Structures are given as structure tokens and as C-alpha cells.
Amino acid sequence: MDYQEDRFWDASSEDLKRGYTYEHETEQFTCLICGKAFQKGIIYKWTEDMLMEAEKAIKQHIKDEHGSVLEYLLTMNKKYTGLTEVQRTLLSCFKDGQSDKEIAKQLDVGSTSTIRTHRFKLKEKEKQAKVFLAIMDLLKKTDQQDDLVQIHKGATQVDERYAITTKEREKVLNTYFNKGVDGPLTKFPSKEKRKIIVLQQIIRRFDSDNKYTEMEVNEVLKPIIDDFVTVRRYLIEYGFLDRSKDCSEYWVKK
Template identity: 60%
Template sequence: MDNEERFWNATVDELANGYVHSNDEFTCLLCNESFVDGIIYPMDGVLYEAKKAVSRHIQDTHISVFDYLLSLDKKHTGLSDHQKELLDFFMKGLSDKEIVQELNGGSPSTVRNHRFKLKEKEKQAKVFLAIMNLLSKKSDKQAEPNFVSFHKGATMVDERYATTEEEKQKVLSRYFKQGADGELDTFPSKEKRKLIVLQHIVKRFEPTKRYSEKEVNEILKAIYSDFATIRRYLIEYGFMKRSKDCTEYWIGN
């Protein structure tokens, strides 16, 4: 299971913790780093068991799960930028009056109204999760399409992302005629097929590694001659990110 699939299959509690525990491993949902039961991990002069080590890793590498989840795009959180800003203030323990001062405007009653609306949104989310949970138990699993999980860094989520595993395999066999680990025969022109091909190509990169442009080019050259086009689309569609000076590239989250 790749990191995207693991992230979206996680329970609410697992998402809040930032890791999942499976097969004697604690795996970070934010970057896929794993810590194995029975191994002791030294960190800053302190020895940690796997469960404590993954929590320390999240703290050191990602600051907090709250910040990471809040940084996700609106298509994943359903939150506006203003709501995210308010939630950040709430997390810091600011009073309504202090928040008004931070915002340089508004009134404490307006902030209280936002608190109320967010609490109502929480209630609605709980009911929706319960409905989907019941549906999942009742529905025919064989009749239900198995949709592909796309990356959290996706720059747009629409009907082009409604791809089943069966469709994905057909596209990959068409464009990677020498096998899934071989070269790309041609780059598709249709957007939906582009997404499938790009998602497959990005798996050639390590999720926690930073790459130079030269390293990215070398990996892509082995896949397709027009590597510059592939690199551009990987960035454009959010599969990969790069620094402003284009010296570092990494997998988008």
C-alpha cells in the first residue's frame, strides 16, 4: 500500500495521531517513515521504542499533525482560508477578544459565531461519517467501484480523478508496453490518462528524498525522451514540488 492510499484509508483517530500501526510497524501518515516494533531508536541522546519514536519523528519533522492537516487544500478539508486561520487561533488558545486584535477587525461576537458554525460543521461531519460507515457495511463490495487514491497535492479534483483500478491498469498497459517498470511508449494527450501515467511515474521517486534538477532529469530520461515535459506536468499537477530557485525537487503531499 502506498502512502496516499494509506492516508485516505486511515481512521479519524489515526489521522489525528498522524500514524498507523500495522504488521508490527508504526508508519507516519505524513511522509511514510516507518518504525518497527522491537527496535530502539536513538533521537537526540534519548532511546525510544517504535510508538514513541514515530510520535517524536512527527514532532521533529512535521511540527504537528494539526498544522499538516490544516495546510491541506480546501478540496480535502472543506475549510476556507479564514476558517483555517481561526482554527489556528483556537488551537493556540486565544480568546475571542485576542483573535479580534490579531485580525485587526471584527468583533468578539463574530468570532463566537464562527466557533458555533465550526462546531455545527463537526456535528454534520460525524453524521456523514456514520452514514457512510453504514453504507459501507450494507453495500455490495463487488458491485462498488474501486477508485484510485490520488495524491494530496493534487491541484484539481474533478471527474478526471474518478478512475477505477481496472481503468488504471488498462491505461498503464497501453502506455507502458514493455511493462509497468519499463519506458513510456507515448505521453497521453487526454487529461485523465495523463494523471494515471504521472501518478505511476512519480512512484520512481523516494517520498522523503530531496532531488536536484539533474537527478530528476536522469530518472525521467530513463522513462521518456521528452523528460522536460514529464517534469513540467509532475509539478503542474502537484505530484512534485520544487523550490523557488529550482535547486530542489520533492514529492508533493
């Protein structure tokens, strides 16, 4: 499967704002939200009377399938955006062009001065983010120990369990997949950090563009381990898989 996590987190801030990356080696424009790719040089038939070149096609894809990049980013978990529910609502209102008076009425805060205070705090947050990004970019040039594995976007309760180095990951995978990562598990780990590493590898066997029935999920997991029901539960619990309320459909959480 074309796994999205590394691509998303390795993207520049400019790529994140656009919602897609361009890879010079493959000459592909790839959606950072779902992984759909468009090949440079190919003309895509969008509708019966509309043709598009690759970059225009991926922009239209994002608009048609995801609404907008801003809408998607605003729906991301607080642990990634750092936004409270109120701040997220305010930003959505700002996006829609609402006046402070309209927003104050919608949020039932009574005064536009409250909205102006929130605007000020968000501007301060923006300044802090710019400085922090500059610090981290400069640190990359000198920090030789920063080899932590990226956390998947659906992760729940992010804590020290996710502080996983590349070496740790390789050691755990070699231990629990002693016939190779495409083979079966020797056993399912009990320690939390090892459990996460193994689940990160297992989810790669699912196609992020597909919807699965419970039986289809089981069929993917059965060659990996006999107790596939427990692994399926952990994939959901740790935010790798999501499912409909009636459990009729499963999909990779993006």
C-alpha cells in the same frame, strides 16, 4: 518507493489524529505525513542520553519533524479540509489558546460576537462531518462499485478527471507501459484522465524522502520517455512534484 497516498487516505480518523498507523503484519509504526517507519521491538537512540521504543519514537518524530498533526492537517488544501482561509486561521488561533477578544483584534473584526458566530458554524460543520462519515461507512458495506483510485494529496483542480476506477487504471497502464510499469512509455497520453493515471505511476519512481536536483529528476525520467522535460513539467503542474523557487531542488509533494 513507499508511496504514501493510499496509506494516508485509507487511515482511520483515529490514525489521522495520531499521525501514524500500526501495521500488525510488519509490526511497524508508520508516519502518515512522510512515511518514516519505526519497527516494534527496536530501541531507537534519539539523542546521546535518550533511548525510545518504537511508538514513543514515532510520536517524537512527528513532533520534531512536523510540529503537530493538527498543524499539518490545517495546511492541507481546501479541497480536502473544506475550510476557508478565515476558518483555518481561526482554528490555528483556537489551537494556540487565544481568547475570542484576542482573535477579534488579530483578525480586525471589531466584535467578539463575530468570533462566536464562527465557532457556532464550525460546530455545525463538525456535526455534518460526523453524520457524513457515518453514512459513508455504512455505504461501504453495500456499495460494490466504489473502486475509485485515491487522489494524491497535491492534486490541483480536482474534478471529473480524477474519477478513475481500478479497471480504468489497469487498462491505461497496460496500454502505455506495454513492457510493464517499470519499463518505458510507448507514448505520453494526450487525454487528461489517462495523463493523470500515467503521472501517478511515474511518481512512484521517486523516493518521497529525497530531495532531487533538476539533473537527477531528468535521470529518473529519461528511461521512461525521450521528452522527459514535458513529463517533468506535468509532474509539477499536476501537483506530484514540488520545487524550490530557484529550481535547485525538487521533491515529491506530500
